[in-house]
Amino acid sequence: MRPGRHLVLVVVGYMLTVLQASLQALVPVRVRVPELGLLVALYAGLTARGGVAGASAVAFALGYVTDLLAGAPKGLHALVFVLMCLLAKGASLRLLLRGSLVSAGFAFAASLSAAGLIVLTRAQTESGTLAPLQMAPLQAAVTALAAPIVYGLLGRLEGRVAKAHAPGLGR
Amino acid sequence: MTTARKVRETALCGLMLIGSVVVLRSSVRHPSQLNLLDRAILRVSAPLQAALAGTGRALRRGAQRYLLVVSAAKENQKLREDNARLRAELLAAQRQAGREKELERLLSLQSGTAAETLAAHVVGADVNAYFRVARLRLDRGAGELSPGMAVLAPEGVVGRVARVYGAYCDVLLAVDPKSSIDVVIPRTGGRGLLRGAGGRDRYRATLEFEAPAEAVREGDFVVTSGLGGIFPRDVPVGKVVTVGKHDIGLFQTADVEPVVDFARLDQVLVLVTAPPPEEPETQPARREPAHGVVPYR
Numbered sequence: 001m002r003p004g005r006h007l008v009l010v011v012v013g014y015m016l017t018v019l020q021a022s023l024q025a026l027v028p029v030r031v032r033v034p035e036l037g038l039l040v041a042l043y044a045g046l047t048a049r050g051g052v053a054g055a056s057a058v059a060f061a062l063g064y065v066t067d068l069l070a071g072a073p074k075g076l077h078a079l080v081f082v083l084m085c086l087l088a089k090g091a092s093l094r095l096l097l098r099g100s101l102v103s104a105g106f107a108f109a110a111s112l113s114a115a116g117l118i119v120l121t122r123a124q125t126e127s128g129t130l131a132p133l134q135m136a137p138l139q140a141a142v143t144a145l146a147a148p149i150v151y152g153l154l155g156r157l158e159g160r161v162a163k164a165h166a167p168g169l170g171r
Numbered sequence: 172m173t174t175a176r177k178v179r180e181t182a183l184c185g186l187m188l189i190g191s192v193v194v195l196r197s198s199v200r201h202p203s204q205l206n207l208l209d210r211a212i213l214r215v216s217a218p219l220q221a222a223l224a225g226t227g228r229a230l231r232r233g234a235q236r237y238l239l240v241v242s243a244a245k246e247n248q249k250l251r252e253d254n255a256r257l258r259a260e261l262l263a264a265q266r267q268a269g270r271e272k273e274l275e276r277l278l279s280l281q282s283g284t285a286a287e288t289l290a291a292h293v294v295g296a297d298v299n300a301y302f303r304v305a306r307l308r309l310d311r312g313a314g315e316l317s318p319g320m321a322v323l324a325p326e327g328v329v330g331r332v333a334r335v336y337g338a339y340c341d342v343l344l345a346v347d348p349k350s351s352i353d354v355v356i357p358r359t360g361g362r363g364l365l366r367g368a369g370g371r372d373r374y375r376a377t378l379e380f381e382a383p384a385e386a387v388r389e390g391d392f393v394v395t396s397g398l399g400g401i402f403p404r405d406v407p408v409g410k411v412v413t414v415g416k417h418d419i420g421l422f423q424t425a426d427v428e429p430v431v432d433f434a435r436l437d438q439v440l441v442l443v444t445a446p447p448p449e450e451p452e453t454q455p456a457r458r459e460p461a462h463g464v465v466p467y468r
Binding site: 022023025056057063064069 | 176179180183184187188190191192193194195196197198199202209212213216219220223224227228231
């Protein structure tokens with residue numbers, strides 16, 4: 001577990017979640033904004049080395065923040081993000097998830113799954129309907145398009161943090 | 172990874188999942204309940220969201236303004252082009268109107284002239300560095316005109332046909348030093364000879380007349396006498412601008428400015444036949460012009 005890396009992911013994820021919430025408020029309802037918090041949670045799972053507990057904690061934190069900013073029941077996104085993070089970790093162990101296209105494809109599948117989980121959970125807990133699932137494919141597509149950019153950004157940040165914390169390197 | 176660590180990892184992940192479910196259940200039961208952490212997160216997030224939203228709005232406004240400016244620039248360009256086209260059309264219409272007016276005046280001159288006339292276009296001009304026309308070129312030539320024929324404009328005398336070549340001819344202007352025209356001062360009835368004095372940079376002629384000097388004053392108009400058989404009687408030639416003072420000598424001189432602006436000529440009338448001979452008994456009266464142009468008095 002690397003607390004520094006996870007802290008960076010939480011901070012960046014938080015900023016991206018706030019950005020997502022702000023963008024959503026600016027653009028028309030029909031325009032979909034990528035799920036940036038979910039992408040960070042997926043990245044945490046995909047790049048988790050050794051244990052996945054730290055990545056799960058990151059996903060939980062980002063999900064919790066998303067719940068607060070989105071006005072969703074607390075714990076809903078947290079649960080889904082943790083599940084998606086674990087899914088990503090499992091996928092990274094069994095599949096070769098490299099390259100923009102593959103990572104975007106995985107983000108699409110994960111976003112679609114997350115949407116299904118969220119809608120189903122809400123339907124169970126708040127007597128909601130399954131109607132929001134209609135928007136899921138478009139939302140997943142937009143998220144998938146943003147995935148390579150977000151992963152690239154996070155990779156660079158992680159690289160810089162790792163270099164800064166490496167003793168005797170770059171000095 | 173050791174077994175103990177695996178167990179710890181699994182336990183932590185399970186804790187996350189269970190924690191999420193617990194939080195979710197609690198939130199579903201008490202949706203509006205916010206704990207200290209929730210409040211802190213929301214308090215920190217709100218200004219960030221406001222700043223981002225403000226930036227977004229500013230960007231959107233900027234983009235809208237940019238689009239508006241681009242649209243206005245395109246419209247402005249189109250209006251400029253329209254304006255330029257309309258200006259050109261207006262100029263063409265004005266030139267056409269001027270040409271028609273000129274033709275009307277030429278027609279009036281033609282109908283009032285006893286001699287047979289032929290209208291001609293000015294097709295060329297010998298323009299020097301001072302933009303003075305010393306010689307004109309007309310689009311009438313051999314078979315129609317011959318040297319010595321009088322050339323008139325609605326304003327007055329232009330000159331005489333100097334040479335004819337092919338379908339064109341050159342006009343010797345009244346201000347050319349080679350030109351001399353028998354003229355009369357209508358105010359006094361005094362006669363004189365108008366000789367061209369214009370160099371290539373000025374339009375002037377010199378009036379030579381018999382003494383006394385009082386016979387000519389500045390501002391007097393000079394018209395053709397009709398003698399010589401080239402120009403009809405009473406066609407305006409010019410205006411006296413300065414009178415020379417010669418104490419001795421039979422002849423006095425005066426500077427005359429031509430009434431025709433040679434640089435602006437577009438159409439002229441050439442007298443292809445000689446004007447009717449001057450009747451001696453009517454000469455002093457000089458009241459009615461023979462060619463239809465109102466003389467200066």
